[in-house]
Amino acid sequence: MRNPGIAAILSFLLPGLGQMYNGKFLRGLLWMFVGGFTWIGSAGTLGWIVHIISAICAYNYAKSHPYR
Numbered sequence: 001m002r003n004p005g006i007a008a009i010l011s012f013l014l015p016g017l018g019q020m021y022n023g024k025f026l027r028g029l030l031w032m033f034v035g036g037f038t039w040i041g042s043a044g045t046l047g048w049i050v051h052i053i054s055a056i057c058a059y060n061y062a063k064s065h066p067y068r
Helices: 004-013 015-023 025-041 047-064
Strands: none
Touching: 004 015, 004 047, 015 025, 015 047, 025 047
8 A cells, every 4th residue: 555644755855756656657757857957947945845746746646546
């Protein structure tokens, strides 16, 4: 079973990691690219927003699809 809390924490630490935990590898790579781009492009001001949104998306997916 997928644990929504673990997915959220992983995605908060590194955007996309929670999506990969959920089995969505391409989505995870996209979040990693977007996260890196926003950290570099905005000098870190928008990076935290991407971390939070990525964590929420990973949590919601794991909650709605609990089985692998």
